[in-house]
Amino acid sequence: MSVLPVVAAVLVFALAAVWAVVGVLGLIGRLPFNRWIGVRADETMRSREAFDLANRVAAPGMLAAAGILLLSGLVALGVGGYWSIVFAVVGLIAALFVVGLVSAYGVRAAAALPSDDDGCSCCSSHDAPAAVEDAAPAHESPADDCGTSSCGACSLRGVCSNESAQA
Template identity: 60%
Template sequence: MLVGVNALSIVVAVLLLALAGLWAVVGVRGLRGSLERNRWFGVRADETMRSEEAFRVANRVAAPGMLGSSSILALGAVASLAVDSAWWILFAGVALVAALVIVGLVSGLAVRAAATVPVEEAGCSCCSGHEEGGAGHEHTPTGGETPSDPAADCGTSSCGACSLKGICSGENAQA
């Protein structure tokens, strides 16, 4: 029987359960290797986003921690509903902090694992057979114009990949 349940504890428990559900889905899909590279879910860092294989490896490494954090959040939500008085705040807060610490730790391990995945150098796919930096090596975006700023198309298409090698990582890719 639920004792001492108030509206705020119910809202906090629902939020904890929603986060637990999200991390459980990400954890299961990461463990199965079915989580596709995306901008919103999973471990996302320069090392993990450089290839599908690096993303898959990173999320497979992080999956057990995600599932453990999900369990901690679910237990914290249930405990916050089941206790009397203001103790629910302590249970919810400890569960949230513990889950965030675990996710942070396994994400760091996952990034390190992704960094060990060899990078496949595919060369320049948009240059119609020209070698990188060679004569006639021009990238023409739609409209036939040669861009004056090579970083202008950063992340928008594969054209410009040769001249942008290394430029699109870090803060520019996240903006």
């Protein structure tokens, strides 16, 4: 037996193992909140709840991708030669498609969760540098633009920014 099919199979088996572990941990809600493994996007990283939901939604697809890679690795071992690379690459492409698709579903689920705002992110200057905040006279605070005297005017979210409220 040639070394090529074994190398191709070992590579797809290793990736299958990673996605299987991520899928199982995501499904049972035990995937650590991290920036390296799992579904990671701005929407999923805003809270532990959003991260868990996204990974729970994506978990069946992660397990399916692991299964696809497992099958492609077995076929790569069976056929041998350069065809083993073809089957490994085709399996990898199919698995990446599945992971991308279910990750998008996970991100959409996380984005649908209500945000845990502290009430001071809209129309307030808590994100502004302290030097700029201290230098501005009291009548020129960002909250004045909204017609409020303090932060917490969340009903006016997006009104004071240049960004569209629809974005």
